[in-house]
Amino acid sequence: MVRVGVDDTRPGLQAMTAAELVRASKAILLDFDGPVCGVFAGRPASAVASQLRRLLADRGLGPMAEFAPNRDPLKLLSWIGEHHPQHAGAVDDALTAEETRAVESAKPTAHADVVIKAAVRTGRPVAIVSNNSGAAISRYLALHGLADEIALIVGRAYADPGRLKPHPWAVEQAVQGLDVRADDCVLIGDSVADMQASRVAGVRAIGFSKGDFRGPALTEAGAEAVIDDMGTVEAALEQT
Numbered sequence: 001m002v003r004v005g006v007d008d009t010r011p012g013l014q015a016m017t018a019a020e021l022v023r024a025s026k027a028i029l030l031d032f033d034g035p036v037c038g039v040f041a042g043r044p045a046s047a048v049a050s051q052l053r054r055l056l057a058d059r060g061l062g063p064m065a066e067f068a069p070n071r072d073p074l075k076l077l078s079w080i081g082e083h084h085p086q087h088a089g090a091v092d093d094a095l096t097a098e099e100t101r102a103v104e105s106a107k108p109t110a111h112a113d114v115v116i117k118a119a120v121r122t123g124r125p126v127a128i129v130s131n132n133s134g135a136a137i138s139r140y141l142a143l144h145g146l147a148d149e150i151a152l153i154v155g156r157a158y159a160d161p162g163r164l165k166p167h168p169w170a171v172e173q174a175v176q177g178l179d180v181r182a183d184d185c186v187l188i189g190d191s192v193a194d195m196q197a198s199r200v201a202g203v204r205a206i207g208f209s210k211g212d213f214r215g216p217a218l219t220e221a222g223a224e225a226v227i228d229d230m231g232t233v234e235a236a237l238e239q240t
């Protein structure tokens, strides 16, 4: 486990290691792309973004779409939501179809499956809290025999990219859906947006950084601890 820092700016919070945060939790929220799998391992995100840009060109938005982000399909969806919201539904539909195809060749993150199973075994419901589509997440979980282990899937709000993380909507939905207190939950995510959404929702957060370069940014954004291996979470759960 790598522990690069502790957020001590919130009153009343003691510095805790990732293992302590996991053991103290009553429910676990997992970001999908990163902690559970690499969604675009087999079908690159840049190819998906190109597909979406073609769709925009077909709808007469080609010249405008030159200003849209190139490689990240979720950023492109956000751009559409901001500048051409009347097309957000069509883009979301196309992205959902692409993601649902992409998860068939997604790369499972090491130890993610055993983390999910150990959480359930130790009485902690697991929710997926993601900017990806719920349909794609469901498909992945079914393909990997994990559907029955997951208590709740919160994918992105349809055609409403303003509610993508860092907006706290998805985290708040998970807390309400699991019927737990926010501060009894720990979220594990690999992006700054995950940490920011958790912080606003009052959920404790662990950063997952497979490369070490993201750790400081995750800490800065509110991660109380940073791990580089999901096996750390499994080991903590096995000790409860």
Ligand SMILES: [Mg+2]
Pocket: 031, 032, 033, 034, 035, 189, 190, 191
């Ligand atoms: Mg992620």
